[in-house]
Amino acid sequence: MLGQSVGNVETLHVLGKIGWWGHLIMVLVFLNYLPYSKHLHILFAFPNTYFSNLAPKGKFTNMKSVEQEVKLMLDPNADPYAATSGSDVPQRFGAKDVQDLTRNQLLSAYSCTECGRCTSVCPANTTGKLLSPRKIMMDTRDRLSEVGENKLNLEDGKSLLGDYITPEELWACTSCNACVQECPVNIDPLSIIVDLRRFLVMEESKIPTELTGMLTNIENNGAPWQFSPTDRMKWTEEN
Ligand code: SF4
Numbered sequence: 001m002l003g004q005s006v007g008n009v010e011t012l013h014v015l016g017k018i019g020w021w022g023h024l025i026m027v028l029v030f031l032n033y034l035p036y037s038k039h040l041h042i043l044f045a046f047p048n049t050y051f052s053n054l055a056p057k058g059k060f061t062n063m064k065s066v067e068q069e070v071k072l073m074l075d076p077n078a079d080p081y082a083a084t085s086g087s088d089v090p091q092r093f094g095a096k097d098v099q100d101l102t103r104n105q106l107l108s109a110y111s112c113t114e115c116g117r118c119t120s121v122c123p124a125n126t127t128g129k130l131l132s133p134r135k136i137m138m139d140t141r142d143r144l145s146e147v148g149e150n151k152l153n154l155e156d157g158k159s160l161l162g163d164y165i166t167p168e169e170l171w172a173c174t175s176c177n178a179c180v181q182e183c184p185v186n187i188d189p190l191s192i193i194v195d196l197r198r199f200l201v202m203e204e205s206k207i208p209t210e211l212t213g214m215l216t217n218i219e220n221n222g223a224p225w226q227f228s229p230t231d232r233m234k235w236t237e238e239n
């Protein structure tokens with residue numbers, strides 16, 4: 001009887017050792033596999049959240065050179081000689097490919113957990129439009145991986161805009177920020193959408209016809225309406 005219980009303790013001891021070392025080996029193998037796997041987002045989520053944009057949602061990033069032009073157009077007191085320096089003039093307006101995106105945008109592409117919370121609250125997606133903010137992040141990551149694999153052949157004739165994300169998806173976005181609000185790791189799919197749209201508008205003049213009139217009015221009248229700025233207060237004279 002005593003001999004049997006000693007045997008059981010020894011068996012339990014061996015099983016305990018197997019469990020202990022088995023777990024340690026599995027954790028070590030997984031940590032080595034992590035950088036090459038889709039689970040890499042676990043590591044990137046921390047720096048992505050740390051570097052995320054904490055400015056109030058809806059505050060867009062302005063391009064300094066464009067901001068100066070708009071100020072000259074709208075503000076009579078703006079200094080026309082306060083010219084922008086050469087470094088303020090961007091190489092490209094907006095983004096066409098992953099090389100035009102910021103480091104934070106690229107980091108967030110690899111931090112996406114693909115949970116789909118952003119898409120589930122997106123009003124464009126809910127109403128049957130082509131747009132999915134989750135797909136925007138996955139397309140950015142896939143294109144970045146493709147560029148990384150082709151690094152000796154940067155001119156592969158492809159780009160994020162067009163080959164991965166279509167203008168139809170971009171113009172379906174209402175800029176509501178619901179996807180940004182919902183993301184558990186502070187990813188901002190809207191910033192990528194806005195940069196790609198900027199490229200379409202400012203470099204290629206590809207604008208939906210619904211917006212053309214409004215943009216022309218802003219350029220000519222400083223407001224979205226078809227009235228001269230000098231007529232603005234006329235409504236006060238109406239009975
Ligand atoms: S900002 Fe655009 S992509 Fe994000 S939830 Fe709103 S409509 Fe969808």
Ligand code: SF4
Pocket residue numbers: 111112113114115116117118119133134137182183184185187189
């Ligand atoms: S909510 Fe955030 S983590 Fe989840 S799929 Fe959207 S962007 Fe990725």
